[in-house]
Amino acid sequence: MEKKRLSKALAAAGIASRRACEELIFEGRVQVNGETIKLPQHHIDWDTDRITVDGETVKTEQKKVYYLLNKPPGYICTNIRPGKKKIVLDLFPDTNERLFTVGRLDKETNGLILVTNDGHFANRVIHPSSNIIKEYVVKTLQEITPEHLETLSQGARVDDKWVRPVSVRKIRKGTFRICVKEGKKHEVRIIAERAKLKVAELTRVRIGSLLLGTLQEGEYRPLTEKDKELLFS
Ligand code: URA
Secondary structure (H helix, E strand, O other): OOEEEEEHOOOOOOOHHHHHHHHHHOOEEEEOOEEEOHHHHOOOOOOOOOEEEEOEEEOOOOOEEEEEEEEEEOOOOOOOOOOOOOOOHHOOOOOOOOOOOOOOOOOOOOEEEEEEHHHHHHHHHHOOOOOEEEEEEEOOOOOHHHHHHHHHOEEEEOOOOEEEEEEEEEEEEEEEEEEOOOOOOOHHHHHHHHOOOEEEEEEEEOOOOEEHHHHOOOEEEOOHHHHHHHOOO
């Protein structure tokens, strides 16, 4: 997050007016990482600095927001735009928060992705210890045979690790569902490739208890408190 003047940051956090925040700073009532700072123009970073006023920790000025997005294909999960390419954050034109995606989907993958400004939440979701299952629907160019299903269920080496799906199920001639826990880059495509299946479309339909539901491509909805709770239960 960009650096902010201490007085401005405190005011934005709702502590008091800018002028009153300057007074607090001059009076030696404000600490940055335990050190009393008497300079209103001292720069702070909400991501890394701990600010206290009279010993009480000040919460970041940014309200934490959480969205469930139906990512359309063709959008990249990044905060730094490569050239003129479309990025997921283009789908949130009216927001002032510094959003980022929770993990990534490939450019051509569509479906459910979480978008937030809460790094702690994002880390919890991504961390392997959370054991959150991700479910994908995969459309293939070929008809899926029992041999394909057998090979899919064996998994594949992704980076340095063997990834074995939690489950694989054929749902139509050229469509299967696959559940994985790992969250490794290109994992479903790599597993499909090992089974000699060509992926025509890859859609993430579930993360833990969160379902893509009826959101249209490019649409998003806020997560409820209940959604967040269930994700880690
Ligand atoms: N697995 C993939 O291969 N691609 C994705 O985008 C997500 C999971």
